[in-house]
Amino acid sequence: MVPVLEDDCLEVLACMLDLKHDIIRGMGAVLNEAERRRAAGLKLGRDRRRFIACRGQLRRILAARLGISPSDVELEYGRLGKPRLSHRMPSRDLRFSVSRSGDVAVIALSTGREVGVDIEAVLPVPEADEIAALCFSASDYESYAALGPDNRLEGFFRRWTRLEAISKGQGCGLGHPGSSDDEDWVVRSFVPQTGYLGCVVVRK
Ligand SMILES: CC(C)(COP(=O)(O)OP(=O)(O)OC[C@H]1O[C@@H](n2cnc3c(N)ncnc32)[C@H](O)[C@@H]1OP(=O)(O)O)[C@@H](O)C(=O)NCCC(=O)NCCS
Numbered sequence: 340m341v342p343v344l345e346d347d348c349l350e351v352l353a354c355m356l357d358l359k360h361d362i363i364r365g366m367g368a369v370l371n372e373a374e375r376r377r378a379a380g381l382k383l384g385r386d387r388r389r390f391i392a393c394r395g396q397l398r399r400i401l402a403a404r405l406g407i408s409p410s411d412v413e414l415e416y417g418r419l420g421k422p423r424l425s426h427r428m429p430s431r432d433l434r435f436s437v438s439r440s441g442d443v444a445v446i447a448l449s450t451g452r453e454v455g456v457d458i459e460a461v462l463p464v465p466e467a468d469e470i471a472a473l474c475f476s477a478s479d480y481e482s483y484a485a486l487g488p489d490n491r492l493e494g495f496f497r498r499w500t501r502l503e504a505i506s507k508g509q510g511c512g513l514g515h516p517g518s519s520d521d522e523d524w525v526v527r528s529f530v531p532q533t534g535y536l537g538c539v540v541v542r543k
Pocket residue numbers: 390393394419420421422436437438439440456457458503506507508509510511512513514515
């Protein structure tokens with residue numbers, strides 16, 4: 340796990356998901372029954388491996404912060420699936436958000452403030468302009484449309500990851516607009532690894 344951003348009450352760690360088989364097996368051992376069922380339900384071995392590696396590392400990080408063992412970490416879920424620490428855990432003040440893209444994952448941790456994170460591999464998106472017109476706010480779309488061809492792709496992902504990070508901070512996900520907007524969040528962009536872009540938001 341590599342720290343990619345550290346700030347007052349905010350930390351973002353990046354981890355790789357293409358781990359060796361025996362390490363994945365060890366991660367699988369700390370998952371609970373429901374997580375193992377979820378992994379078993381994934382058709383592709385690659386997706387199973389990525390889910391187990393990500394959830395195992397999340398459990399390890401949370402366990403280290405809480406001073407308990409990874410298999411004792413209890414999570415609960417919001418209405419639309421946002422995971423959080425169960426009310427039975429020793430520090431309910433610890434908030435987190437997770438994002439994965441390919442073999443890279445990031446885990447954002449915050450104390451006392453809601454947090455959302457998103458990362459994306461910066462790859463060509465043929466329908467980027469249509470997505471931008473549909474999903475971006477008027478001012479975001481205007482500034483995106485003004486970008487020259489050399490800055491377009493990065494500009495698209497910068498705005499997209501911010502949008503996703505805010506919706507993940509809200510716990511709603513895209514397509515389920517929440518009640519807060521950009522002004523409610525401190526926004527930080529970062530590069531989790533070459534070829535990727537990330538954005539993390541914490542509630543002001
Ligand atoms: C949440 C959501 C934005 C994830 O986006 P994504 O780019 O596909 O995936 P990411 O890798 O960035 O994030 C995945 C992580 O977000 C977290 N997550 C899941 N649901 C979430 C939610 N509603 N809010 C915030 N975080 C969420 C989980 O930690 C998940 O990790 P996991 O798959 O290892 O459990 C997307 O799934 C979404 O829009 N969900 C909306 C909720 C919804 O409509 N659910 C319908 C379920 S039937």
